[in-house]
Amino acid sequence: MTTFAQHLTGQDEGLNAQGPSALPSIEYNLVRAHVFASLLTLVISVIFGILVATKFTFPEFLGGQGWLTWGRLRYNHTQGIFFGWLGNAFLAFFYYVVPRLANRPVLSRRLGWLLFGVWNFAVVLPGWVLVAAGFSQPLEWAEFPLVVDAFVVLAFVLMVFEFVLPFLKARLSDLYVSGWYIIGGILFTMLAYPVGNFVPELIPGARGAAFSGLWIHDAVGLFVTPFALAIAYYVIPATTRRPIFSHFLSMVGFWLLFFMYPLNGTHHYVYSAIPMSAQKGAIVASAYLGMDVILVVTNLLLSLRENSGTASKDVPLRFVWFGIVAYLVVSLQGSVQALMPVNRFIHFTDWVIGHSHLAMIGFGSFIALGGVAHLWQRIPGTLYNERTMNWSFWLLATGLTLMVADLTIAGLVEAQVWQSSAPWIDSVRAVGSYWLVRTLSGLPILAGFVLFWTSLVTGPKLSDAIVSGTGRTASVDMAAFENGSASPEVSWTGWLSHAHVVAFGAGVGFFALSFIVLAIIPGKQLEDEIKQVAPVTMARLTASEQRGRVIYGREGCAYCHTQQIRFLAPDVQRFGAPTEAWETKYDYPQLWGTRRIGPDLSREFNLRPRDWQLTHLYNPRLVVRDSVMPPYPWLFDGSPDQPTQEGLDVLAYLQSLGRARQLSGFDRQMQPSSVQPAIMDMDIAGAPSARATPPALPIAMMGGYSLSAPVLHPGSDPNDLQEEVSRGGALFAANCASCHGSAGRGDGKASASLLPKPANLTAACFSDERLSGVLWNGLAGSAMPPWRQLPTEDLRALIAYIQRLRAPGAAPGIQETASLELGKALFVATCASCHGETGAGNGPAAGALAPAPTNFHLKKPTEERVWDVLENGVPGTAMPPWRNQLSVDQRHALVEFLRSLYDPPQENDGQ
Amino acid sequence: MINLIVILTSAIMCTLLLVWWRWPVFRVWIEAPKYSMLRQERRFEDQDTEREPATNLSSMASMRRSP
Numbered sequence: 015m016t017t018f019a020q021h022l023t024g025q026d027e028g029l030n031a032q033g034p035s036a037l038p039s040i041e042y043n044l045v046r047a048h049v050f051a052s053l054l055t056l057v058i059s060v061i062f063g064i065l066v067a068t069k070f071t072f073p074e075f076l077g078g079q080g081w082l083t084w085g086r087l088r089y090n091h092t093q094g095i096f097f098g099w100l101g102n103a104f105l106a107f108f109y110y111v112v113p114r115l116a117n118r119p120v121l122s123r124r125l126g127w128l129l130f131g132v133w134n135f136a137v138v139l140p141g142w143v144l145v146a147a148g149f150s151q152p153l154e155w156a157e158f159p160l161v162v163d164a165f166v167v168l169a170f171v172l173m174v175f176e177f178v179l180p181f182l183k184a185r186l187s188d189l190y191v192s193g194w195y196i197i198g199g200i201l202f203t204m205l206a207y208p209v210g211n212f213v214p215e216l217i218p219g220a221r222g223a224a225f226s227g228l229w230i231h232d233a234v235g236l237f238v239t240p241f242a243l244a245i246a247y248y249v250i251p252a253t254t255r256r257p258i259f260s261h262f263l264s265m266v267g268f269w270l271l272f273f274m275y276p277l278n279g280t281h282h283y284v285y286s287a288i289p290m291s292a293q294k295g296a297i298v299a300s301a302y303l304g305m306d307v308i309l310v311v312t313n314l315l316l317s318l319r320e321n322s323g324t325a326s327k328d329v330p331l332r333f334v335w336f337g338i339v340a341y342l343v344v345s346l347q348g349s350v351q352a353l354m355p356v357n358r359f360i361h362f363t364d365w366v367i368g369h370s371h372l373a374m375i376g377f378g379s380f381i382a383l384g385g386v387a388h389l390w391q392r393i394p395g396t397l398y399n400e401r402t403m404n405w406s407f408w409l410l411a412t413g414l415t416l417m418v419a420d421l422t423i424a425g426l427v428e429a430q431v432w433q434s435s436a437p438w439i440d441s442v443r444a445v446g447s448y449w450l451v452r453t454l455s456g457l458p459i460l461a462g463f464v465l466f467w468t469s470l471v472t473g474p475k476l477s478d479a480i481v482s483g484t485g486r487t488a489s490v491d492m493a494a495f496e497n498g499s500a501s502p503e504v505s506w507t508g509w510l511s512h513a514h515v516v517a518f519g520a521g522v523g524f525f526a527l528s529f530i531v532l533a534i535i536p537g538k539q540l541e542d543e544i545k546q547v548a549p550v551t552m553a554r555l556t557a558s559e560q561r562g563r564v565i566y567g568r569e570g571c572a573y574c575h576t577q578q579i580r581f582l583a584p585d586v587q588r589f590g591a592p593t594e595a596w597e598t599k600y601d602y603p604q605l606w607g608t609r610r611i612g613p614d615l616s617r618e619f620n621l622r623p624r625d626w627q628l629t630h631l632y633n634p635r636l637v638v639r640d641s642v643m644p645p646y647p648w649l650f651d652g653s654p655d656q657p658t659q660e661g662l663d664v665l666a667y668l669q670s671l672g673r674a675r676q677l678s679g680f681d682r683q684m685q686p687s688s689v690q691p692a693i694m695d696m697d698i699a700g701a702p703s704a705r706a707t708p709p710a711l712p713i714a715m716m717g718g719y720s721l722s723a724p725v726l727h728p729g730s731d732p733n734d735l736q737e738e739v740s741r742g743g744a745l746f747a748a749n750c751a752s753c754h755g756s757a758g759r760g761d762g763k764a765s766a767s768l769l770p771k772p773a774n775l776t777a778a779c780f781s782d783e784r785l786s787g788v789l790w791n792g793l794a795g796s797a798m799p800p801w802r803q804l805p806t807e808d809l810r811a812l813i814a815y816i817q818r819l820r821a822p823g824a825a826p827g828i829q830e831t832a833s834l835e836l837g838k839a840l841f842v843a844t845c846a847s848c849h850g851e852t853g854a855g856n857g858p859a860a861g862a863l864a865p866a867p868t869n870f871h872l873k874k875p876t877e878e879r880v881w882d883v884l885e886n887g888v889p890g891t892a893m894p895p896w897r898n899q900l901s902v903d904q905r906h907a908l909v910e911f912l913r914s915l916y917d918p919p920q921e922n923d924g925q
Numbered sequence: 926m927i928n929l930i931v932i933l934t935s936a937i938m939c940t941l942l943l944v945w946w947r948w949p950v951f952r953v954w955i956e957a958p959k960y961s962m963l964r965q966e967r968r969f970e971d972q973d974t975e976r977e978p979a980t981n982l983s984s985m986a987s988m989r990r991s992p
Contacts, residue, residue: 037972114965190958252966257959265955266941273937277930298930392973531929 038113042393044126048106049386051134053467055098056379060463062091064456070449070611070642073635077645081146084644085570089145089157095374096155096233097166098138103382104241105133108177108196110389111248115193118180129172136165152567153226154608155233156211163211170204191264192244198272199240201521206232206276209529219598220287221537223606227279227288227296228532230608235275238378242341243271243310245385246334250317253331253388254324259316267310272521274303276528280536281352282608284361285580287595289543292536297352304349311342329403330391333384336411340376344369358582359433362610364445364452365425368418375414375459383410383466390470402469406462413458420455424448433584437749437803438613443640540595548596549678555600555670562667565660567605569646575615576607577671588803590617590672597675612643617672625768625890626797627665629654636764637797639752654767723790725783726806728814735814742815745808753797758819768797769890770865775819777879779916784872785813795864795891820876837911840904848892853915863892874916880909 068075069084076082109126113119120126141158144150149159156163178197181189210229214222251258258264277299280292315338318325325335347369350356360366387403390396424445431441555563566572579585581592593616598604622630626637632654634641649661657665729735747756753768755761758775765772789809792800801809842851848867850856855869875883884905887895896905944951 037968114969115962117965188954188958188961190962192962248962251959251963255963257963260956261959262941262945262952262955264959266938269937270934273934295930302930302934 038117038119040113040393041109041120041123041126044123044130045106045109045389045393046396047130048102048109049390049470051130051138052099052102052106052382052386053463053470055094055102055134055138056463057460057467059091059094059098060456060460062087062094064453064460066091067449067453067456069644071446071453073642073644078647080148080569080646080648083569083646085568085573086145086148086150088570088573089150090142092155093141093145093157094138095379096237097133097141097158100238100241100374100378100382101133101138103386104245105129105173107241107245107248107382107385107389108173110393111192111244112177112180112196115190115196115248116180116184116186118184121176121179125172125176129169129176132165132169132172137162137169148568150568151211151215151603152570152572152605153210153214153603154230156214156226156229160212160215163207166211167204167208170200170207173200174204190247191258191261191268192248194265194268195240195244195247197518198268198521199236199244201518202232202236202240202272202276202525205522205525206236209533213533214603216602217537219601219604220593220595220606221540222601223283223286223598223604224280224288224292224533224536224540226604226606227282228276228528229279230282231279232276234373234378235271235278238374239271239275239341242337242378242381245381245388246314246338249330249334249384249388250314253328254318254321256317256321259313259319263309263313267306267313269520270302270306270309272524273527274299274306276524277532278303278348278352279528280532281357283578283606284352284354284357285582285585286578286606287540287593287598289536289539291539292532295531297354300349300352304346307342307345311338314338329398329400329407330384330387332407333380333387336407337377337379337381337384340372340380344372344377347372358580359429360425361580362576362608363425363428363432364421364448365429366609368421368425371414371421372418375410376418380410386470387466391473396470397473399469399472399474402465402472406465406469408462409458409465410462413455413462417452417455417459420448420451424452432588432610435587435803435805437801438588439638439640439749442611442642446640446642449642544596544599547594548599549674552596552599552674552678556666558663558666559670560667561660562663562665563605565649565664566667569644571615572605572607573609574607574611574643575613576610577614577616578606579614579616585614589614591675594675597672612641615668615671617675618668619670619672619676621672622799623795623797624665624669625655626799627668628657628661629764629767629797631657631661631664632767635752636762636767637752639748655769723787723802724806726786726789726810726813727782728810728817738811738814739818741808742811742813745804745812746815749801749804750812758816764797770796770888771890772797774879775816777820777876779820779874780817781872781916782813782817784869785816787872789813793865795866833907833910834914836904837907837909837914840900840908841911844896844899845908853912859892865891867892870912870915871917874913877909877913880912881905884908 065076065082066084066088069077069087073084080086109120137158141162144159144162145157150157151159151163158166178200181193181197186193206229209225210232213225216222217225247258247264278296280288280296281300284293284297286293318335325331351360351366351369383406387398390398427444427448428441431444577593577598579589579591579593586592593606597616598606628650629636630638630641630643631646632650633645633647634643635645636654646661646664649664650657728738746754746758750758751762753760753762753764753772754775755765755772759777760772760774762772786809788798789801789804789812791802792798801812804812841849841853845853846857848855848857848859848863849870850860850867853870855867857867860867883893884896884900886897887893900908945955
């Protein structure tokens with residue numbers, strides 16, 4: 015058995031007994047094992063992705079089981095691609111290339127199998143199972159639960175021994191750039207991973223987000239990018255048999271990448287509560303990174319000079335070439351996205367999803383595929399099937415191009431809708447067809463990956479076959495170098511010859527720098543700001559709310575709903591006051607989110623009633639017809655009015671969002687917004703106290719409260735009115751019918767679980783003022799939300815349509831005087847305490863009631879409706895039945911009197 | 926923050942360019958790995974070719990292209 019000391023002295027199983035000139039052995043079985051693990055997990059992860067995409071078009075698809083819900087599949091999709099596919103592919107390449115670059119074998123075969131086991135059976139497999147079972151972490155690129163994270167860190171420690179130690183022992187004075195990237199990537203990821211996965215659990219809210227931002231970007235920048243570039247820098251010269259264009263440029267690119275990438279992280283939180291200095295620093299670093307990528311890609315493409323024919327014929331090289339081009343595009347795209355004028359527009363949209371797919375498939379996966387294919391034809395006993403691999407390339411290239419173009423356009427459409435005052439659901443409707451195309455584009459991608467796998471196992475069978483010397487001719491510059499004309503003896507053995515020491519020192523130093531400038535310093539600033547601005551008392555979540563928060567995280571809610579209102583006019587107008595750091599001071603971990611498919615939920619407190627929330631959770635399409643949100647029936651016992659404890663916990667958490675803000679009094683001076691001039695972006699560079707007083711009314715957060723609403727009158731011209739009624743009908747069908755029913759009778763699909771029931775709009779005559787008020791403010795104590803985000807012309811159209819719904823019985827009639835006198839006396843005696851002496855809904859008890867008592871001056875119910883209410887009361891409200899207290903004659907008199915109160919003479923009644 | 930990033934990056938770039946321009950031996954040293962990598966790759970190929978008993982490389986290459 016080889017001891018550790020023997021490993022360190024090089025007397026291990028990998029070195030042949032033939033002496034130091036012998037080549038190190040390569041662990042081909044480990045290469046094969048990781049290749050097959052990578053392709054198996056790749057196909058599974060892509061299937062997860064296609065299921066996730068399908069649910070955008072068919073939200074009920076596989077929606078009955080928790081483990082198949084959108085959020086958990088989405089977690090497993092990205093983590094599977096990251097750890098399962100790319101991790102295994104990179105490891106396979108390391109086993110192939112590290113002995114070549116270090117001229118030493120990897121540390122130990124046994125350690126290699128241990129690493130294989132840890133990576134696949136302690137990280138990928140249990141990670142998937144635990145996420146599906148509901149144990150996860152709601153942080154981007156950190157979704158596997160903490161217990162799995164511990165094994166990830168362990169795996170990286172093992173990688174240091176397995177792959178970095180051979181370089182250290184080799185004491186090379188001329189380490190090739192691929193070796194630098196491998197060493198840097200392993201060390202950096204080992205250091206950055208705990209920062210992104212453990213620290214946000216310990217540091218809350220905005221301060222934790224600063225750390226999360228580091229890892230979100232480092233996952234791509236320090237794991238995917240260095241290892242993919244290591245492959246590209248290796249495959250190109252090994253295939254073309256020419257040295258790369260410039261090793262100097264490659265090293266400049268290496269150092270710039272490791273200097274700049276960690277500094278990019280905060281660009282995921284532009285316009286957020288994170289200090290502006292950190293945001294701008296990240297934006298500048300992003301611009302620099304774009305320049306670095308131009309340098310790297312130029313060097314790589316120049317390395318292919320005079321070899322365009324090789325790139326077109328050699329499929330692995332073609333994969334790498336495609337990946338390099340995608341690297342250029344996606345990196346420049348990333349640099350531009352970080353710029354504030356662009357970021358304000360496209361952030362949170364599908365544009366970013368297209369960007370991330372271009373990075374993970376176009377760049378990372380294509381180069382990894384190229385690397386796997388390259389090594390596959392150079393290890394004993396394996397050859398790939400070139401024709402099948404050719405098909406794989408074109409299917410992947412076609413599918414990816416379609417997907418990225420589709421998502422990019424979808425993002426632009428979403429951004430455009432979000433800039434307007436259109437309801438949120440309009441943005442969902444607008445991109446529905448794009449989501450379908452995205453799903454379809456995933457099919458050729460899946461087929462391409464399957465064919466790639468097929469090509470590896472259907473290649474020509476040769477015993478111990480090695481194909482490597484194809485067309486071996488030394489290039490001119492290589493020949494010159496070997497002849498000595500370009501290689502004077504380099505006797506430089508100074509500190510630069512200890513490349514590994516430099517790499518290690520610089521890597522740790524850069525990591526520390528990014529940690530300090532993007533996390534520790536902003537974190538300290540945020541801490542000071544919170545101390546300065548936060549209310550003296552701020553309630554923590556209750557036990558139920560805290561449990562709901564955990565469920566919210568495990569179901570992936572934060573991946574569609576942000577809890578981060580940015581300091582931008584469209585955000586403030588739509589959702590409310592910008593999210594301040596102090597509001598998140600108890601959020602472990604932060605749930606800011608990086609994507610919006612549904613609206614931001616920061617101001618959900620008091621916005622929607624219990625019944626609406628529960629019905630929406632049970633099946634969102636019961637209350638929002640075109641919603642694509644997944645249903646969560648496992649939080650209920652069969653119907654929306656029977657939530658389980660978990661359902662109640664989620665409800666409690668949702669209804670706590672924004673509570674601290676609203677109770678703090680920060681927003682008391684707000685004024686109605688949609689009748690205000692456009693809000694300028696807030697002074698985000700200003701003092702925290704200035705930012706704490708937003709200048710405008712948040713549209714969403716005041717729902718359910720009595721605010722003065724503009725009275726909207728439908729058009730008086732018959733032609734205009736007819737057009738409004740027609741448009742109102744379409745709006746009603748899209749937005750109202752799920753509760754009020756298609757005919758407005760209050761019998762929509764959601765009505766079964768709502769209490770009080772949605773109003774029967776055919777059973778009363780409503781004044782313009784009444785309808786305007788309800789549409790503007792919603793109806794406190796009922797499921798009726800405010801609709802003031804609709805343009806006023808749409809609200810007018812809805813009013814015109816609803817007024818056309820009323821039954822003939824609601825029309826004004828002639829009452830008998832005697833009956834009216836009796837009715838008035840009864841009303842004063844029995845009803846005035848709530849409805850007021852004049853029936854204006856303003857009795858002494860009215861202030862404490864929700865829904866508020868009816869104002870009969872603004873609403874004239876039909877006789878049948880009044881009789882029904884007097885007989886049965888209104889369940890879910892304070893209105894009791896009166897059938898036992900009042901005789902039939904008395905009730906008849908009350909009916910007559912109530913209907914006589916309606917008198918809106920100044921209004922256009924829609925006739 | 927921005928100043929720090931710009932100054933540090935500019936300093937690193939200028940230093941590297943200055944060294945590259947003024948110190949020819951640096952150029953040789955910094956470019957050497959790209960040749961040694963190819964030499965090492967060739968050593969592995971030679972070893973693999975020796976291990977391969979009677980296989981015609983060109984015929985294998987053509988086999989790879991067949992379905």
